């Protein structure tokens with residue numbers, strides 16, 4: 001393998017890459033997002049400086065089903081995030097994500113610093129209930145349920161699209177070969193070319209179970225604020241560094 005060939009490889013193993021070059025297009029990505037009030041101390045402990053919590057101590061727990069994702073295929077994902085701000089700009093900070101497909105785990109961590117680990121999430125419609133579950137090491141650690149298409153947001157799709165396009169932030173941490181810290185950054189990205197196929201609100205319940213290696217319950221549910229079901233297409237572009245902890 002020549003130097004040129006090595007530098008053109010999109011990912012490791014260079015001989016059989018885990019994921020291709022981007023950008024990455026997601027078609028008909030389906031979400032269940034449950035926004036809730038959590039403990040202020042727990043929220044502060046999970047949120048890296050200089051991000052600030054938004055008023056109301058809001059976190060959200062979400063499930064995503066991705067049937068058609070360029071480069072990554074067909075997979076599902078689940079995890080929690082915090083409603084925050086970066087230098088006064090509203091953003092969502094991703095705390096932890098669990099999914100069942102190696103290339104988006106690896107690409108997500110290596111490129112944008114998504115906090116991804118292997119888990120088994122499922123999002124499905126069972127009779128009249130939109131149902132999300134997450135299993136980690138064979139144990140169920142999360143269950144979210146939402147009424148199915150009770151209130152359509154058909155007349156507010158522009159607002160839904162605007163929300164999906166807002167700033168998202170990850171904490172990217174990559175060790176060096178000597179075990180030190182090579183990369184410690186807040187990475188920002190915004191989804192592009194968003195098309196909303198449908199969005200709905202409804203009632204929801206969220207049950208999170210404590211697990212030491214899958215800490216979804218460490219942002220406890222105090223009060224459910226709202227629930228959203230949506231189906232969207234978008235492009236995930238590369239990110240940019242908002243804050244470098246080593247600078």
Ligand SMILES: CC(=O)CC(=O)O
Nearest residue numbers: 077104107108114236
């Ligand atoms: C590849 C990615 O990181 C995107 C996702 O899985 O949400």
